[in-house]
Amino acid sequence: MRRRGSLKWDRYDPSVLPCWVAEMDFDMAEPVRRAVADLSAAGAFQYPLRGGRPPDRLVADAFAERMERRYGWPVDPDCTLVVTDLVQAIYAAVTAFTRKGEGVAVQLPAYPPFRAAVEDTGRHAVAWPADPGPGGYGWDLGRLSQDSRPAAKLLILCNPHNPTGRMLSRTELAALADHVVRNDLIVVADEIHADIVYDGRAHIPFASLGPEVARRTVTLHSATKSFGIPGLRCAVMHFGSRALLERFTAVLHPRLLGQSSIAGIEATLAAWRDGQEWFDAVLAHLQGMRDYVRAVLRAEMPEIGLHPPQATYLAWLDCSAMGLDRPAGEFFLHHAKVAFSAGETFDPQASQFIRMNFATSKPLIDEILDRMRQAMRSR
Ligand SMILES: Cc1ncc(COP(=O)(O)O)c(C=O)c1O
Known part of the structure; x- marks a missing residue:
């Protein structure tokens, strides 16, 4: 090691x-190792093209296919940006959807880059603290709706949750969805841990809760945590509606997010297809x-x-x-x-x-x- x-x-x-x-x-995983080794053996590190298309489009298609198959959640691949990593996507979403001085709600305890993304971009972190209960940690909506100054415009939702390992139930997610619609919040749903769930549980993508929820939700996902390949830098940023994507790109051109390397792309495709x-x-x-x-x-x-x-x-x-x-x-x-x-x-x-x-x-x-x-x- x-x-x-x-x-x-x-x-x-x-x-x-x-x-x-x-x-x-x-x-x-052997299929992932082989995908990267094959590229190297072939010296295939030019500007890549696959079937006449930029290869990141294959990741967008594979993501849509995977979400439909696993969760029955229909995803438009054209509303998906393939970026290099999730932390980048979080900084980008906070920058595009809020202004300096505005509030961004963050569950506590929080994966440290969430608070960094809020504070480094001059936004104000609105804490949404967890309470321990007999079934594990939970986040009481009453604690989120308390009038914070400034009020939160965006919520970073981590589900499954790092560091507590808690998965929100459908009832909890539905109550949260109701809250975000009523308060007109944008949600950045970090679902990087969605595959790593125990005891036969099933992950529920937040954006799958309905069109009203989807159109205000940016879902973040990648193969890197489940397949142990974070160094390969390839992640997905899915916008639940075209209008949300356009609102984002009006502020940040996708070019500014960089592009995943062909190794990251082929590894992600191999992981999802054969892993x-x-x-x-x-x-x-x-x-x-x-x-x-x-x-x-x-x-x-x-x-x-x-x-x-x-x-x-x-x-x-x-x-x-x-x-x-x-x-x-x-x-x-x-x-x-x-x-x-x-x-x-x-x-x-x-x-x-x-x-x-x-x-x-x-x-x-x-x-x-x-x-x-x-x-x-x-x-
Ligand atoms: C919740 C969560 N989001 C994002 C990341 C990091 O993702 P990336 O390496 O794509 O920036 C991690 C890594 O542990 C994580 O736990």
Whole structure:
């Protein structure tokens, strides 16, 4: 892993085991590896064209076909822009659909680039905090509709949710849809984790809730999280109506979003077309690791709270019962030599939380849990 040169494995010195940034430690799906290797073997790195069309159109078609097949959600490929990555798409959408000083609602805890996208572009983050309940974290609409100054014009919705792993139910999504229509909000729906769902659950694309919802929703998706290829840079930005797309391109020309490379495009097509068998095996392993981590924490480290994630390979661990005198991420980095994502990067109030990435092998999970156990004992 260290030889690959990745953000996850190279950020800390070799004595530290990393389980922070959302990268998976598995080998690539063979069809994806072959797609990239074939391009290289053929030296096919000119300006690409496929059947007389720019190849990103094939990604738009494949996305539409996939959404229809998996969710019965009809998608117009002509309302889809293929961009390089989701964080770029979030900055772009916030810039195009709001003005400086306006409010952008963000669920808390939040994947850190969401708040960065709002603050870096001079917008105002309107926090929509989660409440823990018996079924996991939830977001009370009452907390979103409180009159914020400035009022939110746009909502960044992360579903499935990073870092809590919560999937909103159809009832919750319908109530939210009703709220956004009544308050005339634009929704940027980040659904990058849509494939990684457990216990036979089914993801529901927010824009599929109806035409009134679709026409105000930008859906963000890619194959990069599910197939472990974020370095290949290829993502989809789907606008739920032509008018919404035109509103966006009137402010930001798509050229400014760059273009995905042919390697990212071919890898995405191969993943969606031929990667299901690989993905099913990975998902089964991830579900097993989720259950294993939960069982070990419950039995041996009960001071650490966890609502088991319904989706994503991320676990949001509540260490507040440990009574630490410093942020939990810092404690485990120094005393266990394990690098988690620090809770305070998701919410300034969450310094007693850490986010664990369990997309790794069982021996590494065991080593991580072992180091945690020892650090807690020697406290
Ligand atoms: C919710 C969410 N959105 C976006 C991203 C990053 O996507 P990209 O690499 O395409 O910018 C991540 C990565 O972990 C994520 O969890």
